[in-house]
Amino acid sequence: MENIIFGNHSVQEALNEKKDIDKILINMNLKNKFKDLTSQARKENVKVSYVPVQKFKKYDHLNHQGIIAEISDINYADFEETVEKALAKDEPATFLLLDGITDVRNLGAILRTAECTNVAAVILPTQGSAKVNSQAIKTSAGAAYKVNICKVNHLKDAIFYLQSSGVKLIGATEKAEQNIYETDLTEAAAFVMGSEESGIHHSIAKMLDETAKIPLLGEINSLNVSVACGMFLYENLKQKLNK
Structure with a gap:
């Protein structure tokens, strides 16, 4: 049931x-x-x-x-408490904000990668997001129970809070001038991933500190959002490990 x-x-x-x-x-x-x-x-x-x-x-x-x-099938973490705990640690923290991800399988795959790359928190809006339901949990291979997932009323409020805490906000978009491999990810950072249909909402995009893209050499002009997210998170992890 x-x-x-x-x-x-x-x-x-x-x-x-x-x-x-x-x-x-x-x-x-x-x-x-x-x-x-x-x-x-x-x-x-x-x-x-x-x-x-x-x-x-x-x-x-x-x-x-x-x-x-x-x-809900999971217990959500308190946003502000989770951010403060992550920033109090010695290593620079990584956060992930999901703007308009509505496919539960994409959400599950993202949660799995987030757990594997030591993301401090995955932040979802209360409205307009896929549910962390049994299908998302299954796709995450159980990572949904291990990674901190926070719900906020508005992503804008989360962005303000993170920026005021010294976290750099980076949006993933094909419209960016620089690619992810040219972007400095060695400090505390929060990545914003938008929906495959419309990307990051324009009102949120205006608030970001930087944007970055993934180089695409084929004829298709976009990647699945969970794949793109994985590439961002692993480039972030590589830079932090090599710092």
């Missing part, structure tokens, strides 16, 4: 206890019944979806009362 909780009281308690809730499903005929709960959820940046009663058919054996919450 999916990792869920059900019923008005249980979902309310989960919200009060700040549990990692991916989404709340509410019978669309019962909108008014859960108004206060819905308002609280949205303040907490928890997604709420009103769905047809048929969506609850498979839960008929449960006393769901028309409301179900999908709970």
